Amino acid sequence: MMNEELSRQIKAEALRLGFSACGVSPADAVDDIHRAAFLDWLGDGCQAGMDYMARNVEKRLDPRLLVEGAQSVISVALNYYPSRLIAKDEYQLAWYAYGEDYHTVMKEKLARLADYVTTLMPGCTGRAFCDTAPLLERYWAWRGGLGWIGRNTQLIIPRAGSAFFLGELVIDRPLACDSPMQSRCGTCTRCLTACPTGALRAPHRLDARLCLSYLTIEHRGDIPPQAAKHLGNSIYGCDRCQQACPWNRFTTPATETRLAPRADLLAMRRADWVALSPERYRTLFKGSAVKRAKYEGLMRNIAAAHQYKSSTK
Numbered sequence: 242m243m244n245e246e247l248s249r250q251i252k253a254e255a256l257r258l259g260f261s262a263c264g265v266s267p268a269d270a271v272d273d274i275h276r277a278a279f280l281d282w283l284g285d286g287c288q289a290g291m292d293y294m295a296r297n298v299e300k301r302l303d304p305r306l307l308v309e310g311a312q313s314v315i316s317v318a319l320n321y322y323p324s325r326l327i328a329k330d331e332y333q334l335a336w337y338a339y340g341e342d343y344h345t346v347m348k349e350k351l352a353r354l355a356d357y358v359t360t361l362m363p364g365c366t367g368r369a370f371c372d373t374a375p376l377l378e379r380y381w382a383w384r385g386g387l388g389w390i391g392r393n394t395q396l397i398i399p400r401a402g403s404a405f406f407l408g409e410l411v412i413d414r415p416l417a418c419d420s421p422m423q424s425r426c427g428t429c430t431r432c433l434t435a436c437p438t439g440a441l442r443a444p445h446r447l448d449a450r451l452c453l454s455y456l457t458i459e460h461r462g463d464i465p466p467q468a469a470k471h472l473g474n475s476i477y478g479c480d481r482c483q484q485a486c487p488w489n490r491f492t493t494p495a496t497e498t499r500l501a502p503r504a505d506l507l508a509m510r511r512a513d514w515v516a517l518s519p520e521r522y523r524t525l526f527k528g529s530a531v532k533r534a535k536y537e538g539l540m541r542n543i544a545a546a547h548q549y550k551s552s553t554k
């Protein structure tokens with residue numbers, strides 16, 4: 242079968258499996274512009290406490306060092322936009338965290354796509370990734386023609402928005418590749434204006450040290466007051482630079498049932514959060530990505546949001 246036909250069939254199968262987009266790129270080194278931007282971002286310390294970003298740098302910049310004999314990167318996007326949102330005046334979780342842990346869902350779907358790829362190309366080997374290894378996922382999604390990287394650093398899919406998990410299959414076979422997409426941000430700067438902490442220091446430059454998403458999920462220790470005072474209702478993650486993006490007018494609810502909002506989560510009120518016990522936390526977030534912040538981390542966020550809300554009344 243010709244490479245064009247293989248790529249066409251793989252993309253068709255990806256859509257059949259429930260992915261919203263799929264594209265292919267050659268598994269070579271990250272281009273000079275993105276390499277320089279990544280190294281500059283690291284040099285500036287923008288990764289904050291995510292020390293793993295500064296490890297395996299060369300692997301992150303060349304998938305052939307991650308997967309022996311790698312020739313193609315198949316990128317996929319899975320919609321996570323919730324079908325129902327938490328009421329605006331209640332404490333907020335990032336959209337992606339409303340349902341089951343995306344790692345589990347993406348891993349299972351990628352395994353099914355990998356099975357299909359092996360059926361098409363017997364003997365083909367490779368690895369699946371979803372936020373689990375040093376791979377510049379948004380770069381590969383862009384290279385594979387899924388969308389462009391917006392000024393808010395998110396991958397934006399035309400007429401669909403940015404509420405997508407990304408995943409990849411890196412395989413040892415050549416495929417027909419897609420072309421990278423031109424940016425469609427135009428003259429817009431809404432995401433930069435919407436960021437309350439200045440974490441989006443410039444287009445495409447996100448300083449995690451100031452980012453509420455990083456500070457409420459990855460960061461251990463107190464949230465610095467200059468950022469905490471902007472928490473508002475955010476107690477896990479922050480979507481403000483996504484919500485401000487006009488391309489997210491096109492979001493449609495995720496169809497993957499495992500990513501659907503949990504009813505007990507939608508029912509939580511401010512007082513329930515403040516009184517959250519470790520037992521209730523475990524039930525509420527069983528199999529959820531929110532476990533990443535741990536009980537202590539979530540309660541720290543709730544206390545900080547509560548404190549700054551009270552002090553600004």
Ligand code: SF4
Nearest residue numbers: 436452453479481482
């Ligand atoms: S997630 Fe929030 S704090 Fe972080 S860059 Fe976006 S708007 Fe700013």
Ligand code: SF4
Nearest residue numbers: 391392426429432486
């Ligand atoms: S808000 Fe505007 S500048 Fe920012 S990512 Fe969206 S389109 Fe691009």
